[in-house]
Amino acid sequence: MASNETHPKIDPNGQPDSQLTEDTIMTVDKLGMKFGQKTVFQGLTFTLKRGEFLSVLGENGIGKTTLIRILLQQLRPTAGEVSFLPSRSQVTIGYVPQFRNVDTEYPLTVKDFVGLALHDHLTPWWSKHEKQRLNQVLHETDLTRIAHTPLGRVSGGELQKAYLAQALIRQPQLLILDESTASLDNNMKFELLDLVKQYQQQTQAAVIFVTHDLPLTKKYSTNFLLMQPGPYQLGTIDQLNETVLEAAHA
Numbered sequence: 001m002a003s004n005e006t007h008p009k010i011d012p013n014g015q016p017d018s019q020l021t022e023d024t025i026m027t028v029d030k031l032g033m034k035f036g037q038k039t040v041f042q043g044l045t046f047t048l049k050r051g052e053f054l055s056v057l058g059e060n061g062i063g064k065t066t067l068i069r070i071l072l073q074q075l076r077p078t079a080g081e082v083s084f085l086p087s088r089s090q091v092t093i094g095y096v097p098q099f100r101n102v103d104t105e106y107p108l109t110v111k112d113f114v115g116l117a118l119h120d121h122l123t124p125w126w127s128k129h130e131k132q133r134l135n136q137v138l139h140e141t142d143l144t145r146i147a148h149t150p151l152g153r154v155s156g157g158e159l160q161k162a163y164l165a166q167a168l169i170r171q172p173q174l175l176i177l178d179e180s181t182a183s184l185d186n187n188m189k190f191e192l193l194d195l196v197k198q199y200q201q202q203t204q205a206a207v208i209f210v211t212h213d214l215p216l217t218k219k220y221s222t223n224f225l226l227m228q229p230g231p232y233q234l235g236t237i238d239q240l241n242e243t244v245l246e247a248a249h250a
Ligand SMILES: Nc1ncnc2c1ncn2[C@@H]1O[C@H](COP(=O)(O)OP(=O)(O)OP(=O)(O)O)[C@@H](O)[C@H]1O
Pocket: 035, 040, 058, 059, 060, 061, 062, 063, 064, 065, 066, 067
């Protein structure tokens, strides 16, 4: 777990946390994004450390998914930069999307679906080592029992676990969840995040969790980033109080 001493105090002016440590996995420096004339955010500066669980909060349309798409290099920012340490190629990123229904006729089994993430391209076989890793991740995400069930027949919670298993199979150092618990029932939300936390504790991975869910944020996060129309706020989770949230209408 990252030490609180290296984290910024609540920062209403968006000042950078300049304390790079050997635990730092990512730096975001004066990041800005515009679509045409519309500025989504600007001057976003923070660092992410191994073992940190950062919840990204903020009202609809404030730019949370845009930030994630920049981190995933799906979008190029209009200002500033994101750097990974020691380098982008040495940081594996896992991504769990928002829940979406799968066609009930979707033919792949849970196991085949999770295994898709083993390769960047389709291959007809898996190596012995890959089969072991696949079985291990199915076990860790509690999917062994339904490994041979077609994905179109599983519940919403099981589907999200399958996406999580896909994201974990390459043992990412950074795991990004973009509203991945939305639409799940309460028990399932906690179950999914328990699995995330378990992985994080085993590996010291960093987690970025985009959410509107405050109970989950408070239970699992070490830190928060609150995006809002004025200056954004960063802080440790014990600094996330009602005043901060009310000010942001989050
Ligand atoms: N490709 C795009 N082209 C133009 N505008 C975009 C594009 N992508 C996002 N936007 C706009 O950028 C703003 C931020 O969108 P974004 O999806 O990042 O918000 P969000 O905080 O994730 O919202 P929500 O909580 O509803 O998911 C919105 O006004 C959105 O319409």
